[in-house]
Every structure is written in C-alpha cells, then in structure tokens.
Amino acid sequence: MIRLGTRRSALANAQATLVADALRNLGHEVEVIPIATTGDADKVSPVEQIGGTGIYVSSLRDALLADEIDIAVHSLKDLPTAPIDGLTIGAIPVREDPRDVLVARDGLTLGELPRGALIGTGAPRRAAQIDALGLGVECTGVRGNVDTRIGLVTSGKVDAVVLARAGLARLGRLAEVTETLDPIQVLPSPGQGALGVECRAGDTAILAALAPLEDPATRAAVTAERQLLATLEAGCTAPVGALAEVVEGEDGPELWLRGALGQDDGVRRLSANGAVDDPVVLGKALAYELLERT
C-alpha cells in the first residue's frame, strides 16, 4: 500500500488522483491522505506575509519525514528550490501545458481589454510582465483558489484574471479561457504545469514504484528553470519567469531556456541553449547573464 499525501484543494486533489491512478495502473494499491497546509488554512493574507515559499508544502514534507505518508504530490512551481535533508523528488511526470492564460469578461483577450481595465493577479511575475507590455491595464493582487479567482470576473470585481493553463486543464475548465498567453509576452513560473512526486530519499521500494512515472525531458526542463530561479535567489513570489524546452539542435536534442527578470525599470529577457543532460549549468549561466546586465 502506497500512502499518498495531498493538499485538500480541488486542484491538489485532481493532481493527486492523476498520480494515484498512474500508480494503480502499474498494479500498486494507493491510499490518498488529505493534509492541511498553512497556505490552505489562511486564504486571505498575502502569501509573502504568511511564510512565502513553502506554505503549501511544509505540512506534506513533515508528514513524509514522520512516515505518515510515502509520497507527496506537489505543483513544482510551489516547491521551494532548496533541497530538504532526507527527501527527494522521486518522479517528475510529463508536463501539462506550462503557459499562463487569461480568463476575461465577454471573451476578451489581453489586447482587447480597454485602458484602465483591472486584471487580478497576486503574482509579481505576472504583473511585471503584463505591465511591461504597456497596455495601460492595471494589475491588482488577488488570492484564493481557481474558483474564487474566476468568480471575481463573473461578479465584475475585476475585468480578467491570469491563471496557469495547467490548473484549468486538470480541473476540466479550459472552456473558460479567453486567451492563452504566448511565452514571448508572459513567461510562466519556473516549473509551472509540472508535478513533483516527493518521497523519502532512502525509500528504495517507493523510488522503484515511481520510476515509470518519470519523464526525462520534463525533468531536464524544470531543473534548468528551477536552477535559474535558485541562482537568482528568488522565492516563489519574486518576478522571475522561465521556460525551458527540449528542441532539435544541429547535433541532436538540446535544451532551450528563456528567462525573464522583473526590475524597477521593466522586464529583462534573455535565452540560452545548453545540453539536455546538463540543465543545472544552463540555468546558472542564464541567471548570471540576467544579473550581469542589470
């Protein structure tokens, strides 16, 4: 029996079910155990005030270390980049679409929103990149789950909200998307759309069970993105966008990493290519480049 710990939100549940079903298809028995987290308990305070990076994952990690669960399913973009003693990411399954989307009133796109329109997003990364487009729209902080955020549009409190496409896909709510934002305008959060299945580092039976869920291309991409973030020493709420993809280079597959860093005077964007089997080097190199030119 594999004990799988998950947060209680609808999205976390959908993600846990994906992993549980994949393991069941491989012949394992899986028990899903819901676990409360600080981020879920306090839905009102700005994330930065109640602990920032990690508020959604610390209870799950505690449960792993206490041997109350065997695996924890995380959204990789909510997982702090610093490794934890005794734990490891046993599998990174194939990624969902990593892009951000707009859910706007009246089916509008970003370019169709009138000047002065109010866009709800609590993420400095999204606000910085949207501001840099010079559309004359205004970003305002919002929190809450996907339902709450879309509700702000329906009730007319904001004209639009920006969300991760992956979350809406997993909740079966893609029909509400009015525009998928091109990464040339808005780069997603490092790790967005990917799941990380965490387990105890020495748990060989669980590591073996998780191995078939692994997608090497996704791991390479998110490793580069998360290394970029770690090197920039930014937490989950800092204005860093990143997207890596395995592309066909002259001598075979290579990793292409794009990065965006929000600053007082705008957003700096750079990209670089590197070896698929050396994502850490690529992430660091692009981070240094982004910093040098500031």
Ligand SMILES: NCc1[nH]cc(CCC(=O)O)c1CC(=O)O
């Ligand atoms: N910060 C909350 C969060 N964490 C993961 C997702 C979506 C799923 C994913 O990115 O894998 C979301 C919601 C959102 O940003 O719209």
